[in-house]
Amino acid sequence: MRHHLFRLIIFPFCFLLLHCDTSPQTQPSVQEDYKTGNINVCIDESYQPIFEDILKVYRSSYPNVTLHAFFKSEADCIKNLTNDSFRVVILARNIKAAEEEIIQNKIGYKPAYGIVAYDAIAVITNKKNKDSLFTIEELRDVLLGKNKSYAPIVDGLSQSSVLRYVSEKILKNTPYTNSLKGSVNSKSLIENVATHQNLIGFIGVSWVGDKEDSMQISFSNQIKIIGLPCQNCEQANIFVKPYQANLALNKYPFLREITYVLKENYTGPGRGFVNFLSNERGQLIFKRAYLVPAKINFNVRTVKLN
Secondary structure (H helix, E strand, O other): OOOEEEEEEEOOEOOOOOOOOOOOOOOOOOOOEOOEEEEEEEEEHHHHHHHHHHHHHHHHHOOOEEEEEEEEOHHHHHHHHHOOOEEEEEEOOOOOHHHHHHHHHHHOOOOEEEEEEEEEEEEEEEOOOOOOEOOHHHHHHHHOOOOOOOEEEEEOOOOOHHHHHHHHHHOOOOOOOOOOEEEOOHHHHHHHHHHOOOEEEEEEHHHOOOOOOHHHHHHOOOEEEOEEEOOOOOOOOOEEOOOHHHHHOOOOOOEEEEEEEEOOOOOOHHHHHHHHHHOHHHHHHHHHOOOEEOOEOOEEEEEEEO
């Protein structure tokens, strides 16, 4: 009988200690606390599937908080960092020092920010495509139009977090050609890849990596996730996909962060929402969606099954 080794990931929970600003309180005239109030939240559109699940649980848990969620491009969410009506912004990267300074000058105190989970950029292609493994150099050739066998398509028409990631991490800021196209939204990208055999798509993994999501299951017979070179494997020529264990062990090369920016220096509903994301219930939702919670310590053990 063959023996199989696999990685068992243990999830002991730890809890968030938010950075608390010592500036004068800016609580509005209407009485608010972490479970009462009205807030607007701007969320990077590439995270829509996971945050729709989070919002369902949050709203049922805090019925006295009216939370308006807006799924927008990364560029629009960055603009809302200085918009007084948005107290929480969810991004696919940390804010820069210059952006933090602009926010502080605008609101009068430093914003709180941190990482709540990790996801990845998945690379997908049509199910009928014979190629299922690509090196980073081969993907770069596809993006630059040097490989005429494939046409690249990126989630978002312009200024999206996926396009920025592809430009910075894969192309190393090399100008991309007109061969790189953008999709109207994530669902449209999946539909295009499912119906065009020559497309290589770049998309947030929460759109294709959840094995329990009905929409994603419906596309599973039409698309496949491409394997990429492992960046932390002992053996050479190992290819990995953006599965939860590979993200947790930092083996998948296109890892990215899910971060929050909080513009609220009192215990209001914005801080309550960030605490929800960072504490046990929110972290379990990230875990159940096959992402990697950031507020959990991972103990990795090797076990043998007969």
